Amino acid sequence: MATIRFDVLTLFPDMFTGFIQNSMIQKAHEKGLIETRIINFRDYAFNKHRTVDDIPYGGGDGMVLKPEPFFEAIDDLIDPNEEKPPVLLMSPQGERLTQQKVNQLATHSRLILLCGHYAGFDERIHQYVATEEISIGDYVLTGGELPAMIIMDSVSRQIPGVLGNTLSAQNDSFADGLLEYPQYTRPAEYRGYQVPEVLLSGHHLRIEKWRRQESLRRTWERRPELLDKVTLTEEDRIFLRQLEDQQGE
Numbered sequence: 714m715a716t717i718r719f720d721v722l723t724l725f726p727d728m729f730t731g732f733i734q735n736s737m738i739q740k741a742h743e744k745g746l747i748e749t750r751i752i753n754f755r756d757y758a759f760n761k762h763r764t765v766d767d768i769p770y771g772g773g774d775g776m777v778l779k780p781e782p783f784f785e786a787i788d789d790l791i792d793p794n795e796e797k798p799p800v801l802l803m804s805p806q807g808e809r810l811t812q813q814k815v816n817q818l819a820t821h822s823r824l825i826l827l828c829g830h831y832a833g834f835d836e837r838i839h840q841y842v843a844t845e846e847i848s849i850g851d852y853v854l855t856g857g858e859l860p861a862m863i864i865m866d867s868v869s870r871q872i873p874g875v876l877g878n879t880l881s882a883q884n885d886s887f888a889d890g891l892l893e894y895p896q897y898t899r900p901a902e903y904r905g906y907q908v909p910e911v912l913l914s915g916h917h918l919r920i921e922k923w924r925r926q927e928s929l930r931r932t933w934e935r936r937p938e939l940l941d942k943v944t945l946t947e948e949d950r951i952f953l954r955q956l957e958d959q960q961g962e
């Protein structure tokens with residue numbers, strides 16, 4: 714029994730082959746934790762020429778995705794007696810994707826993702842097919858396929874058992890709201906560039922402290938607005954005050 718299933722409606726199913734085969738999703742597939750169905754919504758364009766798009770009413774450039782294929786596909790995918798799963802429309806006008814949103818999406822057993830192209834979707838798809846709209850960021854893409862893969866990747870990571878060591882999903886920086894601390898590996902010195910001594914010390918408490926402080930420092934330097942949402946210990950506050958004092962100098 715898969716713990717989550719992704720149904721993706723797209724005109725470019727081949728875009729997903731490499732992504733699915735070369736990611737942890739493949740292993741999760743084999744473990745039966747994740748199922749994916751990539752569906753070409755042109756298969757649901759039952760008009761004579763199987764067209765999925767048409768010119769916009771009111772004039773203007775570009776082509777708009779017709780409602781029919783999406784309504785027909787959803788009717789085929791969703792059993793009317795079942796509770797309707799989230800139908801996510803990937804668009805620049807959507808709610809910004811955050812780790813919190815990802816975690817919430819991961820609680821569902823099924824997600825349907827709508828990938829648009831051309832000039833976008835007929836509004837009736839937004840209104841009556843999609844249950845919510847998601848944007849991966851404030852920039853324009855040619856289609857919703859990459860945003861759909863981002864949803865699949867980020868949500869899959871939150872499914873227990875998908876990542877080998879479940880700890881790594883919980884320890885993700887965004888899980889505690891801070892940016893990730895610096896990582897190092899061998900050699901300890903390379904072209905004169907040294908790995909911080911503390912990491913070679915084997916003192917786990919000192920290493921943990923150093924990592925927490927480096928997460929705080931990096932967040933303070935690059936994304937200070939994230940600090941408002943983080944639960945800080947007294948020790949954290951002391952460290953941040955030191956950073957502020959140093960900046961004052």
Ligand SMILES: CN1CCN(c2ccccc2CNc2ccc(C(N)=O)cn2)CC1
Nearest residue numbers: 803804805829832833848849850853854856
């Ligand atoms: C020139 N316009 C063509 C139509 N398009 C559009 C409009 C509506 C839905 C999907 C798309 C596909 N594009 C996306 C999709 C998502 C994102 C995101 N940020 O999540 C950015 N772009 C917007 C751009």
